[in-house]
Amino acid sequence: MSALAKNYNRRKIAFKRGKGSFLYSTNGKKYLDFVQGIAVNSLGHSNPYLIRAINKQAKKVWHVSNAFIIPEGEKLAKRLTQKTFADYVIFQNSGAEATEAAIKVARRYFYSIGKPNKNRILCVKNSFHGRTIAAIFASGSKKMTEGFGPKVAGFDHFVFGNHKSLKKKITKNTAAIMVEPIMGEGGIKVIPDWCLKEIRKLCNKKKILLILDEVQCGIGRSGNFFAFEKSKVKPDIVPIAKGIGGGFPIGALLITKKVATAMVPGTHGSTFGGNPLAMSVGNAVLDQIFKKGFLKSIKKISKYFFNELNKIKNDYPKLVKEVRGVGLLIGLQLFNDQKKFIQKLENNNLLTIRAAENVVRILPPLNVKKSEINLAIKIIRKVCKECK
Numbered sequence: 001m002s003a004l005a006k007n008y009n010r011r012k013i014a015f016k017r018g019k020g021s022f023l024y025s026t027n028g029k030k031y032l033d034f035v036q037g038i039a040v041n042s043l044g045h046s047n048p049y050l051i052r053a054i055n056k057q058a059k060k061v062w063h064v065s066n067a068f069i070i071p072e073g074e075k076l077a078k079r080l081t082q083k084t085f086a087d088y089v090i091f092q093n094s095g096a097e098a099t100e101a102a103i104k105v106a107r108r109y110f111y112s113i114g115k116p117n118k119n120r121i122l123c124v125k126n127s128f129h130g131r132t133i134a135a136i137f138a139s140g141s142k143k144m145t146e147g148f149g150p151k152v153a154g155f156d157h158f159v160f161g162n163h164k165s166l167k168k169k170i171t172k173n174t175a176a177i178m179v180e181p182i183m184g185e186g187g188i189k190v191i192p193d194w195c196l197k198e199i200r201k202l203c204n205k206k207k208i209l210l211i212l213d214e215v216q217c218g219i220g221r222s223g224n225f226f227a228f229e230k231s232k233v234k235p236d237i238v239p240i241a242k243g244i245g246g247g248f249p250i251g252a253l254l255i256t257k258k259v260a261t262a263m264v265p266g267t268h269g270s271t272f273g274g275n276p277l278a279m280s281v282g283n284a285v286l287d288q289i290f291k292k293g294f295l296k297s298i299k300k301i302s303k304y305f306f307n308e309l310n311k312i313k314n315d316y317p318k319l320v321k322e323v324r325g326v327g328l329l330i331g332l333q334l335f336n337d338q339k340k341f342i343q344k345l346e347n348n349n350l351l352t353i354r355a356a357e358n359v360v361r362i363l364p365p366l367n368v369k370k371s372e373i374n375l376a377i378k379i380i381r382k383v384c385k386e387c388k
């Protein structure tokens with residue numbers, strides 16, 4: 001019997017090792033892994049470059065307190081700011097910590113300019129920002145918050161896609177709007193560029209901050225470094241995590257100079273956040289993602305994958321409702337519950353994971369090979385045939 005609490009609904013499968021896009025189970029099966037730890041292993045399993053980086057740093061120094069200067073973190077922060085809108089970075093260990101830090105920075109900013117009553121965060125109903133006590137109430141999901149009261153104050157919600165409700169929900173107490181440019185857990189729902197632009201305009205008009213949660217859709221997953229880049233919108237605060245560590249737990253908050261001025265010494269901290277070991281892995285991940293042509297290659301293979309998936313949709317119009325997403329953050333929306341479909345894919349050695357709205361979420365590593373996409377397509381076709 002397992003001594004682990006039952007808070008996960010685990011599949012009955014365990015792995016002894018991984019290599020690139022593949023996982024090898026303890027009972028001798030080889031799986032094409034298009035979950036990759038839910039968009040975490042951006043460069044696949046056991047990436048030799050990352051192994052070298054972690055080994056090299058492990059022999060030097062793993063952890064020192066943020067009471068000291070950490071050169072590896074200085075370097076990672078510098079690179080993140082040079083390539084993005086951000087002026088400053090705060091390192092964390094996970095996505096939820098990063099979104100919580102985003103909320104803290106937004107509130108502290110208004111406090112610092114003498115407007116402490118501007119402290120409410122406006123979020124999408126049933127979004128996902130992590131599982132900490134504040135983050136679940138930010139999501140506004142009944143399922144995630146049930147039994148975890150009292151309700152954390154300071155969050156308002158609008159319905160995805162409803163601009164009127166969004167406008168109406170902004171009050172004099174609103175500090176920020178927080179959205180995922182592509183809703184991951186919510187079912188791979190993409191906010192169109194024009195819509196992100198409108199939200200930015202609204203934030204400017206109301207003098208409030210824009211927080212874009214790129215924990216899942218960021219770090220190359222969309223084919224751009226950030227999913228919002230395509231829209232040309234400039235956010236104030238961007239939490240990241242998942243893909244930046246390539247499997248090592250790293251979270252971070254990217255912020256502009258304007259809001260960073262509020263974060264004076266003592267306002268925020270993390271024991272583990274930004275330690276040398278984590279930072280060295282983060283730098284190694286960026287070495288690969290910033291390589292010339294890497295993002296372009298994601299766009300190219302994504303186009304091919306979407307084409308093939310859309311062909312499947314056309315061949316099975318009563319089964320597949322929509323193929324959606326951007327880059328390698330892909331959702332195959334079915335007309336019916338996707339549980340059986342995902343199980344059948346697994347039976348055929350392809351690992352995928354659910355998202356809301358009957359979506360089968362497909363998350364290859366960013367360095368996936370065309371032959372691996374072809375293998376996935378073959379398996380998905382086979383399962384569609386079985387499910388017809």
Ligand SMILES: *Cc1c(COP(=O)(O)O)cnc(C)c1O
Pocket residue numbers: 093094095096097099128129130131180184185213214215216217241242
């Ligand atoms: C996964 C995720 C989080 C939470 O990340 P954790 O590392 O699980 O805390 C937050 N926001 C988004 C958009 C996510 O996909």
